[in-house]
Amino acid sequence: MTSTTVRLLALALLLPILGLVASPARAAAPSDYVTMVGDQDDYVSGGATHLYRGAAAGITLSGSAENGITVDAGDGASSSFTFMFSAAPGESLAAGDYVDDQGGADDGASIMIFGEGRGCAATGRFTILDVDPDATRLWLLYEQHCDGADAASFGEIRINEPAIDAELLTAPTRVIWPERYPRQAGRKVPVRLVNTGTGPITVSSASVTDGAADFTVVANGCRTIAAGASCAVTLGFTPTSAGPKHGTLTIVDSTTAGAHTVALGGSGTSGYTTWRMRSQAADYIGGGADYSYTPLNSTIRASGTPTGVHVASDSWTADFEPGSGDELRPGTTFTGATRYPFNESGPGLDISGQGRGCNSLTGTFTVHEATYDDKDRLRKLSVSFTQHCDGGRPALFGSITWRADQPGAPLPPRVGVTTDRATYRYGQKAVVTVKASDADVVSVYATQPGHPRRLVRTGPVDSAGRLTVRVPMSRTTTFTATADGGDLADASASKRVRVAARVSASAVRALRRSGKSSIYSVTRSAWLKAKVAPAHAGDCVYFRAEFKVRGRWGYPAKTKCVRLGRASSAMVYLPGDRAYLGIPIRMRAEWRGDAENAAAPSGWSYVQFVAQR
Numbered sequence: 198m199t200s201t202t203v204r205l206l207a208l209a210l211l212l213p214i215l216g217l218v219a220s221p222a223r224a225a226a227p228s229d230y231v232t233m234v235g236d237q238d239d240y241v242s243g244g245a246t247h248l249y250r251g252a253a254a255g256i257t258l259s260g261s262a263e264n265g266i267t268v269d270a271g272d273g274a275s276s277s278f279t280f281m282f283s284a285a286p287g288e289s290l291a292a293g294d295y296v297d298d299q300g301g302a303d304d305g306a307s308i309m310i311f312g313e314g315r316g317c318a319a320t321g322r323f324t325i326l327d328v329d330p331d332a333t334r335l336w337l338l339y340e341q342h343c344d345g346a347d348a349a350s351f352g353e354i355r356i357n358e359p360a361i362d363a364e365l366l367t368a369p370t371r372v373i374w375p376e377r378y379p380r381q382a383g384r385k386v387p388v389r390l391v392n393t394g395t396g397p398i399t400v401s402s403a404s405v406t407d408g409a410a411d412f413t414v415v416a417n418g419c420r421t422i423a424a425g426a427s428c429a430v431t432l433g434f435t436p437t438s439a440g441p442k443h444g445t446l447t448i449v450d451s452t453t454a455g456a457h458t459v460a461l462g463g464s465g466t467s468g469y470t471t472w473r474m475r476s477q478a479a480d481y482i483g484g485g486a487d488y489s490y491t492p493l494n495s496t497i498r499a500s501g502t503p504t505g506v507h508v509a510s511d512s513w514t515a516d517f518e519p520g521s522g523d524e525l526r527p528g529t530t531f532t533g534a535t536r537y538p539f540n541e542s543g544p545g546l547d548i549s550g551q552g553r554g555c556n557s558l559t560g561t562f563t564v565h566e567a568t569y570d571d572k573d574r575l576r577k578l579s580v581s582f583t584q585h586c587d588g589g590r591p592a593l594f595g596s597i598t599w600r601a602d603q604p605g606a607p608l609p610p611r612v613g614v615t616t617d618r619a620t621y622r623y624g625q626k627a628v629v630t631v632k633a634s635d636a637d638v639v640s641v642y643a644t645q646p647g648h649p650r651r652l653v654r655t656g657p658v659d660s661a662g663r664l665t666v667r668v669p670m671s672r673t674t675t676f677t678a679t680a681d682g683g684d685l686a687d688a689s690a691s692k693r694v695r696v697a698a699r700v701s702a703s704a705v706r707a708l709r710r711s712g713k714s715s716i717y718s719v720t721r722s723a724w725l726k727a728k729v730a731p732a733h734a735g736d737c738v739y740f741r742a743e744f745k746v747r748g749r750w751g752y753p754a755k756t757k758c759v760r761l762g763r764a765s766s767a768m769v770y771l772p773g774d775r776a777y778l779g780i781p782i783r784m785r786a787e788w789r790g791d792a793e794n795a796a797a798p799s800g801w802s803y804v805q806f807v808a809q810r
Contacts, residue, residue, distance in 0.1 A: 277313065
């Protein structure tokens with residue numbers, strides 16, 4: 198608030214010089230009024246509505262058309278506002294439109310509204326419908342924005358103007374809403390009906406008779422108005438499209454005139470205003486999510502010059518700087534960007550929000566549209582970007598437009614990969630499903646440790662955006678997908694699955710089989726042959742034997758490493774012993790796994806020793 202206070206004090210010191218206090222303040226007539234309507238987030242008005250009417254409301258008018266006009270309204274204590282309007286230096290206020298888009302700069306028109314202890318660096322506009330050189334009368338419409346915000350305070354001032362009707366006062370007589378994006382509702386505005394006659398007035402109806410597509414009667418609190426009493430008809434404005442809008446509120450009543458009208462106006466903002474982002478998994482800023490904002494769900498503001506642009510929404514900020522000697526012009530791509538404002542002479546970029554920001558970053562951005570006025574102030578923007586946080590590979594992609602002529606640049610499609618399980622057995626088929634948004638064709642790749650990436654399939658997605666393939670599994674595999682032939686760096690997901698080796702084992706050189714057991718002579722050895730697939734020649738395989746004593750398997754015997762041969766197989770034997778007679782024995786092979794395949798055992802092979810030679 199320090200800068201605002203300084204500005205208000207500076208203007209106060211200038212008042213005697215400008216002559217704004219040279220002429221005495223003139224009290225208003227009973228039919229005069231000042232209306233103020235504040236958007237919810239407007240700082241000066243506090244989002245409130247006010248109607249100050251007649252001398253009892255403390256309305257005074259001072260100054261002159263040449264040196265500027267000041268209007269004070271309120272009780273001088275809890276609810277008082279000051280309205281100040283001036284033309285450009287060397288000019289006098291007259292009927293017409295005035296724009297203050299420089300915050301009261303010395304070379305242009307100026308608007309400043311403050312009160313209830315609140316003031317700000319203001320921009321805005323006002324339209325004078327009537328004024329005389331000595332400021333004995335005034336009729337104007339105004340709109341003020343604080344600190345570059347979209348929220349506004351707006352209304353009508355009518356002082357010492359001829360009475361429109363002796364029986365019924367409508368305040369305001371004109372309602373001009375601040376600009377809104379199509380389908381974005383404006384502030385609801387009350388139109389007060391004041392019975393200034395001597396008898397009751399009956400209001401038959403209040404309706405929008407022109408412009409009903411954009412303007413509506415939200416509520417009608419007027420039925421019978423006693424002499425000296427008032428009521429309100431509340432109006433709404435939601436532009437259906439871009440461009441200026443006009444309408445009429447018609448009030449049918451029991452006065453001599455029989456009806457009263459209020460002129461309605463507003464404008465739908467033209468161009469595309471959007472903020473869309475797509476975050477890859479493990480990207481810190483976006484958290485792997487998609488984001489989409491329009492004026493219907495967020496306030497999006499942009500400002501800047503060819504040497505730097507700042508964009509802000511309700512929860513995100515974006516900064517783009519071209520670097521020394523460059524400018525933000527359409528068709529320009531800036532590579533090697535680092536974190537703004539620490540980018541020194543190179544391009545600067547910073548996308549942050551929701552409590553997250555990069556300590557350092559790299560990225561690129563492309564300016565698709567950038568339009569500036571004659572003072573190099575931004576008027577239209579379209580920019581796309583890619584940001585990598587803190588040296589990481591995961592990216593945050595984005596596209597921002599602000600009142601742009603064309604839609605924003607498309608984001609890289611989001612591609613997800615899922616499998617029907619996390620671990621497979623050797624030889625099983627994996628069901629791999631790719632789901633893509635904003636893409637028609639996807640490609641599926643498979644990469645195994647120590648092997649080059651190979652294309653599994655390229656094909657169109659179905660109506661749900663999915664493509665499913667079945668892949669025989671032999672080794673641990675990472676499945677990756679791209680959309681429309683895109684680069685792997687833009688793939689938003691990959692899936693790694695493990696494949697357990699297939700270990701088979703069988704008893705060999707037996708005398709015979711009996712049921713599930715292989716029968717061996719106690720004078721010979723029981724042999725077990727194992728094979729591991731896929732081939733892992735030279736790796737270790739381990740063998741295990743267990744004995745069933747008193748109905749339970751136990752007393753394990755284990756081998757040390759037995760190397761697999763060229764055929765990825767190995768054999769071991771268990772020497773016969775008369776102690777084994779009548780004792781069931783089971784044997785199996787165990788492979789402990791590596792980077793290519795998960796560990797797996799074979800099934801059990803059952804052995805019995807007999808006294809037969």
